[in-house]
Amino acid sequence: MNQIKLYDTTLRDGTQAEEVSFLVADKIRIAQLLDDLGIHYIEGGWPGSNPKDIAFFKDIKKVTLKQAKIAAFGSTRRANTTPDKDNNIRTLVQAEPDTVTIFGKTWDFHVHEALRISLEENLELIYDSLAYLKQHVGEVVYDAEHFFDGYKANPEYALKTLQAAQQAGADCIVLCDTNGGTLPHELPAIIEQVKQTVATPLGIHTHNDGECAVANSLIAVAHGIVHVQGTINGFGERCGNANLCSIIPALQLKMGKNCVGEGQLKSLRQLSRTIYELANMVPNKHQAYVGNSAFAHKGGVHVSAIQRHPETYEHIRPELVGNCTRVLVSDLSGRSNILAKAEEFNINLDSKDPVTLEILENIKDLENKGFQFEGAEASFELLMRRALGTLRNYFSVIGFRVIDTKRHEDEKPVSEATVQVKVGGRIEHTAAEGNGPVNALDNALRKALENFYPRLKEIRLYDYKVRVLPAGKGTASFTRVLIESGDKESRWGTVGVSDNIIDASYHALVDALQYKLLKDQDN
Ligand SMILES: CC(=O)SCCNC(=O)CCNC(=O)[C@H](O)C(C)(C)COP(=O)(O)OP(=O)(O)OC[C@H]1O[C@@H](n2cnc3c(N)ncnc32)[C@H](O)[C@@H]1OP(=O)(O)O
Ligand SMILES: CC(=O)C(=O)O
Structure with missing residues (x-):
């Protein structure tokens, strides 16, 4: 079978990443973008966890999606109750998603230590919860938490948990590498054993603690797994989840699997960047396929x-x-x-x-x-x-002076700069104050030049980075200043180096102004 179902959990497991949190409106927007990309399942959250996730399932009903199914996440029932009385299971049904995904314990160690119940009772939890949900929801996915660690510790019991899920009617059983430490060479034999034990379609859910989440997902697909869970940009608890931005192109372009359409694949980089933006995070330049440095x-x-x-x-x-x-x-x-x-x-x-x-x-x-x-x-x-001798001489700077004055111990210093520029035959002499000496110099330069070139008013300073470079001469060092400037059309970077930080900044600032004049020359 060449069709692979993509199951995105950016809105659930992705938000378990440190510093990632989305507003309900962001979650709705992300769901729409994932649907545009061609994702088959969007796990919107855990309704039994918080009001925001309940609101998501309410609001997403008002949105028409092209093909994605909305999945709600939760756990098997608690040990001392029945599924119909279990609050978590009730909220999953009340959320009215297309699909419910619940996780249950596979690893005997977790059954003893985390749940503190017997192995037999855990099998009942899995069976009862899935069988109940199957009667109330269209489709039920079972996430076998810690499957690979559980299998390595007690294969017989791990397989029994999957059999319980199959008997209860699970539509898909997902093998989870919850602690993310499984290595790619370990998966094939385990997956082949599972395939001999259960006939239910299988999925994979991996974490990246051993930096193998993508590799483990791909090798699972090579061994017949048909449902792949992951997140955009690999967001997720600890070191993250399997990164769908790497998995989707690998499946589609290298493994001959059908995932999304050709046109949809082209939107992958933009989607990755939008999700960084909504998470208020700087995109990873070196990210495979979609990062700025990838090519x-x-x-x-x-x-x-x-x-x-x-x-x-x-x-x-x-x-x-x-x-x-x-x-x-x-x-x-x-x-x-x-x-x-x-x-x-x-x-x-x-x-x-x-x-x-x-x-x-x-x-x-x-x-x-x-x-x-x-x-x-x-x-x-x-x-x-x-x-090449083709750069127009827009202006020359005859000189500048920058003064920092601190009049009283408890007062902030005042920065003032004066500059003398020559444009054509005219000399302009101006002064300006600023928030620090570099800002004062920037203000004075612009003030002098804007009379001649009003479009310089459009420039914004987006970033200013200083790096002290060891010069190998005792205490003397060189300073490199990198500036990112921009206007409403584009952004551009300039550099200046000097043993004086103001002079290094001056060179980077002058280049930024000259570049603006050069790029606007033909407009
Ligand atoms: C591998 C994964 O990523 S699983 C997803 C993990 N994500 C999250 O935990 C985020 C959402 N979680 C939450 O909002 C809260 O933890 C809640 C609402 C689910 C539960 O909160 P609380 O009732 O206060 O319990 P708490 O979080 O302290 O402990 C977890 C409880 O779940 C139980 N539990 C853990 N796994 C399972 C399971 N598969 N089936 C049933 N119960 C489970 C634990 O035994 C513990 O219950 P106990 O305290 O009665 O023994
Ligand atoms: C279900 C899940 O998120 C995990 O096992 O990692």
Whole structure:
């Protein structure tokens, strides 16, 4: 069977991750995005846990989804009651989801230590809860918690728990690596044994504590598992859950499994980023498939080869998951990096033009002095155009002065900057105050230049990073300042290096202003 059912638990297990919490409105929006991606099941939460999750199941009924089924999560009944009286089971039914998923104990150690009941009683919990739910809900999934650890400790009992679930009518039995420590080579023999014992369709739910969650999910599919649980970006308790952003393209593009449509796969990167945004987290640059660096090439040898054929250093075509190839510039570049960037910047440059080598040598020399152009592509474009003699001289700074004054011990220092700029034949002399010396300098520069170039008012400073670089000369150090600026159309990075932090900031600020003027030149 080539169709794999994707079961997303970002809204339940994903929110068990440290620092991840979504408002009900966020959960509804995420459910819609998951449905657009083509996810088959969306686990919305545990209604027996909190009012927010109850509200989710109420509100999601007002939303028309294309194909996704909504699943509510909970546990088997408590030991001292019956399913119809168990509060958790009652709230699962009251939530009226398409599917209910409950977890139960597989590992004899957990039955003794966590539930403190007999092994026989646990089998009754599993059977009763599923059989009851099966009468009240369309579809019931059974998550066999700690299945692999339980199987390793007591295979006979672990398999009995699955048989209880099958007899109660579970529609799918999910083998869970709850503690996330199982290694890929351990799964095949265990799964093959399970397949000999139960005929119910099988699923997999893995955690990433041993960094093997994705590998374990894929190997499970290779051994006949048809339902895969995971979360977007791998959010989840402790080290996270299996990352669906890696599993979906692997299943679809490498294992020939049907998961989502081609057009839907292209939305994967955007979905990943939106969910980071809603979780108020910075996206992981180095995330496989969807991260900014997933197809970013730095080494000259790699860039030269991908220009001849992208597959030399790319395991899939990035656009299939909505990503793109990027070329970075650094002291590890060769001429190919420079030529690739020239093309990106719409600059005509020939590999045989001596200026290509001059730019390359200049980059290597500057990186040796502490510059870093990877995060400062605007400074690199300016450097390239200067080398080619095609950069317009928008302005020159004749000089600046920055003063920090602290008048009383209990008063904040006051920062003031004065600058003298020359534009064409005119000289402008201005002063401005700021929140700190760099801000004062930024304000004074803009104040002077905005008279000539009003569009500079559109620039916003998004990020300012300082790194002190050891110079190997006693206490003297160099400072690298990286600035991210932007307007309503784009963002750009610039860099400055100096043994003086104000001077390093000044160079990065001036590049940011020049780049804005350059990019608006044709508008
Ligand atoms: C592997 C997983 O990810 S499972 C999901 C884990 N997620 C969560 O726990 C988040 C949501 N949880 C909650 O909101 C709360 O823990 C609740 C509402 C479910 C329970 O709260 P409380 O009743 O106060 O119990 P508490 O959280 O302290 O302890 C867990 C209880 O569940 C019982 N329990 C644990 N697993 C199971 C199970 N599979 N079947 C039945 N009962 C279970 C424990 O024995 C314990 O009950 P006891 O205190 O009566 O012995
Ligand atoms: C069910 C579940 O979340 C687990 O076993 O990890």
